[in-house]
Amino acid sequence: MMEECSKGSGAACSPKLLDLIPKEMEWAVAKGESGDVERSSVEIRKLELRLGLPGDDEWSLKNTNTAKNINRERDHHDSLFSLGYFNHGHHHNHHHHFHHHQPSHKAGSHEISPQVGPVAGSSSSSVWFNQQQQQQLAPPSSFLQFPTTTKAATDKQQSSCLLLPTVAKESSQPCCTKVGAIDLQQSPAEKKAFSPPAAPPTPANTAVANSSQKRTAPGPVVGWPPIRSFRKNLASSSSSSKQNGNPNKKAATSDKPVEACKKGMFVKINMDGVPIGRKVDLTAYDSYPRLSTAVDELFRGLLAAQRDSSAGGNMNKQQQEEEEKAITGLLDGSGEYTLVYEDNEGDRMLVGDVPWHMFVSTVKRLRVLKSSEVSALSRE
């Protein structure tokens, strides 16, 4: 069966068939031609002929589909056409290149290959080709032409793999540069194989886009990508620790799209009695005292302004300056205010207990509370 042939007894199998497959010929199911509904369903029937559902003994040359199935097939395609599924007016081939494993001589015992063509021997293979030629095929992009005579006989692994695509003569699209990076077994003439032969790439795209629209959800899809929930939260829960280090690294590798190159780590900071919050960049500081000074600078003016407004805004400038006293003792509980923070687990913590780096990696937001309130909270 197939396996035997693939294991290198290819020489005994009929290599002729694969020679017979003209390199540019591959049958395909043509979709996307609005005027060709009839033809495409005929082609679909031919597709059935070739494919022969694996293992199904009922498939045969003559009796491919029940009428019902054919109709259903047609209906299916009809409805697809009517949905504007395919880009009418452009000949976009949905390429079904039929791939043969080393064809087996044991016709009938070949479970999966079609009953037509390769199994039956050369006579019907010519029938097969006639049918092929009946189709007007657009230039193909066939990526795979499974083992050919030259390769198959020798090395099992190599033979069972891939001979790379053949090129239709019409195809003249240059390869994308990415392909260059890839190791390919090709003859020079075939180098252009990968690109879609359809001269205007857009129809292919739109046709494909249409088909993908059929199934793609517009926004985030439930359960996609398929990773466990805790992995989805990994990036966000550790983003602060990422931002902590390596601030000077990303300049050199600016083309890396990964979010690791964020500069600065801004967290919200609110102060009791001040309705408007601020944001502070923790990467700008490397120690608690520096942070404390920064908080003082941020809020000193605002706090004074608040007092002023609550006092009726009657203070003159000099008084305002006197009122603007420094906010001190944020870290040791000695001042009027105390600095606390919310960590990545949602808990409220006193600033200053853990090493600075650890603090930066877990802090989510900061608060400046009245010290009296803090002690009240801790008694709860």
Place this chain on the structure above:
Amino acid sequence: MNYFPDEVLEHIFDFVGSHKDRNSVSQVCKLWYRIESYSRQKVFVGNCYAIGPERVAERFSGLKSITLKGKPHFADFNLVPPDWGGFVYPWIEAFARSRVGLEELRLKRMVVSDESLELLSRSFPNFKSLVLVSCEGFTTDGLAAVAAYCRQLKELDLQENDVEDHRGHWLSCFPESSTSLVSLNFACLKGDINLPALERLVARSPNLKSLRLSRAVPLDVLQRILIRAPQLLDLGVGSYLHDPDSENYNKLVTAIQKCKSVRSLSGFLDVAPHCLSAFHIICPNLTSLNLSYAPGIYDNELIKLLRHCHKLQRLWILDCIGDKGLEVVASTCKDLEELRVFPSDPYVGQAAVTEEGLVAISRGCQKLNSILYFCQQMTNAALITVAKNCPNFVRFRLCILDPTKPDAVTQQPLDEGFGAIVQACKDLKRLSLSGLLTDQVFLYIGMYAEQLEMLSIAFAGDSDKGMQYVLKGCKKLRKLEIRDSPFGNAALLMDVAKYETMRSLWMSSCEVTLGGCKALAKRMPGLNVEIINENDQMEFVGGCDDDRQKVEKMYLYRTLAGQRRDAPEFVWTL
């Protein structure tokens, strides 16, 4: 063989290890069935609803170890509502009643309550090993019971479970007399840990070989632990935040140098991006490295680390390693057999690995046989090359973050690329597809994937034919899971007998209707056909309306236990 005394047969069967082989042995004749059944010590039940615990206990009277799997695989991705089922309690209770000498319990995707853990710990005096993977429903109180009452506990392995952390002192519940621990993994716990208790536990466990810490364990504790346990083979670092100039760090470096036996490294759940160099000294010994929980490590640090890992066989990593990083892996890790590249930011469209990284790996790592690869894009050409370079894949799972993305270069479907994979990889047992795919890829799968046991399909195919090709062609198929693909009743009902040769079939957001499912259930009484009807979307009406009601989620599985009695309201068993 009739003239062999039973003990001889039993002794021979001792050498037969794998479940498959033992199952085959038991089917030879009644005598062999009997002997194999009472001599089998390890039992594997792939679907906890396929059989009842009483029957298992009755048949395998010598049972010491059982592995149970509960929810369908797609439950990992939130496609199965909570409370669907998969409770372990009935199993523990039945085994306790039948006085099974249970020593090992391994669960995957099951609901484990604290009550069941308590019952477990009290019912089996020889209990030694508890492994919970992707389970939920328990708290640290349940763990405390296990710690306290399983006097012979050797292994407590919690992998990626959802544990409610009561921050109790479960670690201190290990009695002072307990010195038998060999393996302890609590990396998935989120709350605080009693650190002194942990240190004492490590100190009195001379056989400890595997230790995976949670993020609550800071660096200085890690350092002290490593001093106590230089014999560790498998280390999971918890938190790795430190000041590189601190004394703690220097001590850690010294401690790590003593750990010459470590072969497997993981964790780094909280990490300062630099100073992984402390671990460079053990890298040359590593065969397994899992940095997939550590988005805080930048790619250049990763690369520096990986350059030392010449013996690596298994690598789990995040995609921030980039294609360039994968090239480094390809040139360094020549023994690599399993690679998993996870997305570091699943929602951003800028994954850092593409098909180039995969091709580089395939070129450099000839022994590669298992891959899980999340990437931004893929091409047929790349897949063809990969297939050519690595024909030994046993597991091939590709996930393109945009689920129906075509070949990035040609805009064609990825049928040909996957076709090449299944054609080249004769031993392929597991395959996950993604990208733009038509029925053609399923034709190839049906034709070539002869050893395929598990297939995951999402957003693929054009018609019923796709699924039909697979059902017809893949003779060894055991698990098929499909979502968001246009397969309907024709495919579902094509070969109903096949489902009894499989463990399970999942279809969600496909074209199957209630009528089709009912027809299937009627024809195959040996299957449980479950419809998950969330939000009361469907009505259980009879008649022709059934064919207009599409089923959102269907899960069917073969079973000897009949309809399950613990199904919640939203699950209908037809």
